[in-house]
Amino acid sequence: MSNLIASDILYSYSNGPVLNSLSIELIDGEITCLIGESGAGKTTLLRIIAGLEKQISGEIRIGNQVISNDDIFIDPHKRQVGLVVQERALFPHLKIIDNICFGLDDTKINKKSRAKYLMEIFKIEKYENSYPHEISSGEQQRVSLARALAPSPKILLMDEPFSSIDRALKFSLRQDTKKILKDEEITTLMVSHDFNDALEVADKLAIIDQGKIVQIGQPRDVVLNPINNQIKKQFLCETGDLIYWQSKIDEKNNL
Amino acid sequence: MKNFFSLFPTTLIGIFFSIPAIIIFLSLFQDFSSNWNHLIDTVLFEYFFNSFKLFLGVSIGVFIIGVSTAWIVSTCDFKGKDFFSWALVLPFSIPPYIMAYAFTGLFDSYGTANDIARIIFNLGEDYTFFPSVRSIGGAIIVFSFTLYPYVYLIAQNAFSNQSRDIFDVSRTLGFSRTKTFFKVALPIARPAIVASLMLVGMEVLSDFGAVEHFAIPTFTSGIFRTWFGLNDLVTAKQLASLLFLIFLILILIEKYSRRKIVYSSSSTSNRELIPTPLKGSKSILAIMICSLPIIIGFLVPFIQLLYWAIFHESSFINIELFYSIYNSISLAIVGGLFCIATATFINYVLRIKRSKYLSFINKSITSGYGIPGIVLALGVLNLFLVIDNYFNILLTGSLIGLIFAYMVKFYALPNSSIESGFKKIPNILDDVASSLGKPKNKILNNVHIPLLKKSFLIAMLVFMIEVIKELPITLILRPFNFNTLSVSAYSYASDERMIEAAGPSIAIVMVCLIPIIILIKFMRNNLNE
Structure with missing residues (x-):
């Protein structure tokens, strides 16, 4: 269990800044959902935290350890930050079991049992010896989640993890994912376009706009009390009115 | 009857292209x-x-x-x-x-x-x-x-x-x-x-x-x-x-x-x-x-x-060298044209018939690329000896045998370019042309061939590179006193006259460089597209 603090992150492409003095704190074991329009810098932030891009300035810490600032840069493979991408990116030459074991230390005796445990949680045991192209996209996403969770990362980053999945399967996958993230107390940052994802899985909502986190808080507070009209518009565009979200939140609380 | 006109020539080509390999293989059953x-x-x-x-x-x-x-x-x-x-x-x-x-x-x-x-x-x-x-x-x-x-x-x-x-x-x-x-x-x-x-x-x-x-x-x-x-x-x-x-x-x-x-x-x-x-x-x-x-x-x-x-040796630029260059390039162009015509015909028939049999025939023709040049040359030589004896003509040691052997050996290369060219033409274009009253041969002439120009050029270039560099087939099947660049270079080098071999060798490199550079340009443009 670790918290993550990113402060004053600046990143830009040739056509202008993407992240503009962005700061965010992820609390131990909490699931934070990052919401924002296309091009707001959501994926870039995930890539910077994972170490796949380096920010121009700013600092990132996991617990007490600085993993990236002007002087220090820890390579992605040493950060213990897991990544789940929208496209799943399973290794096509490896069987499902080997995909899940990929990030596990060879010396770990309980390597297989860890993989089998995760396969059971994500209900993919029967595909143990299949190859990625032999299973459906929903199952592939389950494998992708299991693979990222297998090495017990300190931080898990998920980029649109439920986006290309059948509606019927989405609900169960969200529940399974949330269960294991909570059981293992993994601090998570998830990017999603779907407010249902955010409401069902996240403990917090963070709104990113023009490269900055403009609002962060409990989903109820953010949805019902957006700090500006633009955020309000985003919610209204999604659903038509705020009453829908009120009922969704109440429904979730009752559950 | 319509099927006969499309399947028969394709089958015939398939058989004819396979005979050299079969002849060689059958020799295993001789004493x-x-x-x-x-x-x-x-x-x-x-x-x-x-x-x-x-x-x-x-x-x-x-x-x-x-x-x-x-x-x-x-x-x-x-x-x-x-x-x-x-x-x-x-x-x-x-x-x-x-x-x-x-x-x-x-x-x-x-x-x-x-x-x-x-x-x-x-x-x-x-x-x-x-x-x-x-x-x-x-x-x-x-x-x-x-x-x-x-x-x-x-x-x-x-x-x-x-x-x-x-x-x-x-x-x-x-x-x-x-x-x-x-x-x-x-x-x-x-x-x-x-x-x-x-x-x-x-x-x-x-x-x-x-x-x-x-x-x-x-x-x-x-x-x-x-x-x-x-x-x-x-x-x-x-x-x-x-x-x-x-x-x-x-x-x-x-x-x-x-x-x-x-x-x-x-x-x-x-x-x-x-x-x-x-x-x-x-x-x-x-x-x-x-x-x-x-x-x-x-x-x-x-x-x-x-x-x-x-x-x-400054005298390497002589009339013989120019003859060799001319022979190499003209052989490559003639062989390339025949190959392109054959590949276009077969792929066109495949497009309109979509038959597994035709697909098999085309694949078997392309497998000539896998036959070593020397093996193929022996097979072609045998085939032409039989034809010579049977029809009382003289094809052995003629350019026909040489071009045929090049075609069998390198058909796979132009075919691959033309095949992918055909695949890039949407089938709906054929349907539209058909609905506008164009018969099939007109669709080939007015729709497919104009769209395949780039594929034809690539096919010709890759075929040329291979033919100009080719040695064993040319050495065995060339007509008497007919020299190509590869044969000239080999003849000098085998006599340890390395300095004289430099002329045709440089010519091979230079002649091959041109199509290679054009091909690289094509590849880069395709990547950019």
């Missing part, structure tokens, strides 16, 4: 002469082991050169990367036998390199600084530096098509860049790389010019010696059958690998790989790794040939 005992007692195992050593050594060589350069060019950003991405293909213009001639001139006891070493280190006149290249090791170096572009091109394509996400995920799962290369990138590209290694293996096993020049007894040189030395055509054919069987095994491996490519490329993500910028020592190392194959595989042999041509 084995006493020369076999002699071969088994003396040289057969040497042929086998030398061929195997070459195959293994060159496979390792081209793997190291081709894969390392492909990986660097595909995944890294450094100064001169754009230049290296196309310049690494340049050694394609130098056939192994030309490189062998140049290397002999450079590294023989009294070659240029040893002369320079003796001057620099003040060594005695008899002292040999560089080891002889007329050895299996020398041949492995020659083949590796001329044939690695097969692996480079295919591996570069395989690496470039791998998704960025797969690399990113691997890195977040605790794998460094190097480990990611070995555990992820290489296994995913493996089927493509194996296929390219099989192509190289086939080139090595079917080579005649380089091994003959280095005096290394292999299957191909053995076939020649058995035929001309022992004057035993049947045993030569039987030896050729053995080589053909080895090729069939390689083709099966290659096909199996290609089948696996389908699985490997069915990646769930297609985001393009972002090259890693290299700076300082890493950038210099990348430049050195990419420069080495160009220097050894292209610049060094080319400069040696130029040195011979300019400083030793």
